[in-house]
Amino acid sequence: MKAETFMAWGVKDKSTPTQALQQKSTDAIPTPGPDDVVIRNEYIGLNPVDWKVIQNWPVSWATGHIPGVDGAGTVVEVGENVRGVVPGQRIAYHQDLHRNGSFASHTVVTQKTLLRVPDILPLSLAVALPCPLMTAWQAIEKIPRMPEADVLITGAGGMVGRFLVQLAVQRNYRVTAMASARHHKTLRQLGAETTIGWNTQQSDSEFFAVFDTVNAQHASSMAGLVEANGHIVCIQDRLETPPLPAFDKALSLHEVALNGLFRAGSDRQWAQFRQAGEDLLTMVAREKLRAPEPHIEPMTALPEALEELTTQDRPLKTVIDVRHFTNEE
CATH class of the missing domain: 3.90.180.10 (Medium-chain alcohol dehydrogenases, catalytic domain)
Structure with a gap:
């Protein structure tokens, strides 16, 4: 042979x-x-x-x-x-x-x-x-669990966004999905309560958390839609500077770097990663x-x-x- x-x-x-x-x-x-x-x-x-x-x-x-x-x-x-x-x-x-x-x-x-x-x-x-699946899991793990809270997911039509919608729904969040109109029907089938387009400048809701899959500039532009003491989770980039003045809404800013576990992950974190990954598969x-x-x-x-x-x-x-x-x- x-x-x-x-x-x-x-x-x-x-x-x-x-x-x-x-x-x-x-x-x-x-x-x-x-x-x-x-x-x-x-x-x-x-x-x-x-x-x-x-x-x-x-x-x-x-x-x-x-x-x-x-x-x-x-x-x-x-x-x-x-x-x-x-x-x-x-x-x-x-x-x-x-x-x-x-x-x-x-x-x-x-x-x-x-x-x-x-x-x-x-x-x-x-x-x-x-x-995409483990990135979505890492992102949703960044925020404390708050059942029935409103969350916004931008770029929800992509792979990470679709998984985020489903994981958020499973944790009993009320999900608003921002994406191109061609994705709206699928996102509603995945559990999004509301779907909005990219040209949406304002929302009647304030959100406990915004999960942004675009870039830091777009994530920063979402700050006005986050409630006091809420969260911005930046997935494709990181916020180098706070989007609002100090002592304003007191937002919590999060970055997601799945590969960062290789640099600094503990044995406990890797065990959690494997268990979560196998459960999700x-x-x-x-x-x-x-x-x-x-x-x-x-x-x-x-x-x-x-x-x-x-x-x-x-x-x-x-x-x-x-x-x-x-x-x-």
């Missing part, structure tokens, strides 16, 4: 995905460190953070670095300190931005980020979930959380599919099928 081939897309320069990514292959499959596992990827989940980080090029990257934060597949090898994970297990994961990522046939991942995938959940759907599998079916492209189309995410006319979620490249030659 011949050895498997390792295939990946690595970065060659700081540019757009189709210019920056270059295919490479070798007979050498990566080996795990003591606390790592090697995942044979079956699917890769594409996210906006993937093209954004390619264009920003972190200082930890060198030429040939493999991007990609989300993947799903099966365990093929475990490090000597790894417990409770065995070859053949179905796993989804969210990778550290500073390590070689999921744009490959095989990825080395620390044990602490692994999410076991329920047998009834297809890997092609599971891979679409870690980044089970909810999707049992249709207690609704996730859209992803658009699937082959591994050879990855750069073009990722570049399409930079446009307005893009699929809600794109997944890359890696299985052709993980078969033994």
Whole structure:
């Protein structure tokens, strides 16, 4: 039996995905460190953070670095300190931005980020979930529970926004969803009590919390809609300066950085992440959380599919099928 081939897309320069990514292959499959596992990827989940980080090029990257934060597949090898994970297990994961990522046939991942995938959940759907679903979970965890409080979710038509709507409804918030009109029917089906368009300048309501998925400038513009002692949760950016004067509404400002756990997360926080992630995957599998079916492209189309995410006319979620490249030659 011949050895498997390792295939990946690595970065060659700081540019757009189709210019920056270059295919490479070798007979050498990566080996795990003591606390790592090697995942044979079956699917890769594409996210906006993937093209954004390619264009920003972190200082930890060198030429040939493999991007990609989300993947799903099966365990093929475990490090000597790894417990409770065995070859053949179905796993989804969210990778550290500073390590070689999921744009490959095989990825080395620390044990602490692994999410076991329920047998009834297809890997092609599971891979679409870690980044947007866990971002939504982290965002909703930022605020204290206040049943029947009013919350506003901007950009609610996107993947993070859709999950936020559902998680907020499950916590008995009254949800107003801000999104393009084409998303309003779906958002109401997901539980939003009210839907409003992007051109809405005023609201008759004040909100206990605003979850903004746009940017810091947009989040700041929402401050007038937040009640006293309320919350602004900035998901795609961070508020560098308070949007209101001191001793005004006394708003609490929150930033969301899912990958920040790799820099500073404690064992307790990682255990909470894994438990919440596996519970949420089970909810999707049992249709207690609704996730859209992803658009699937082959591994050879990855750069073009990722570049399409930079446009307005893009699929809600794109997944890359890696299985052709993980078969033994």
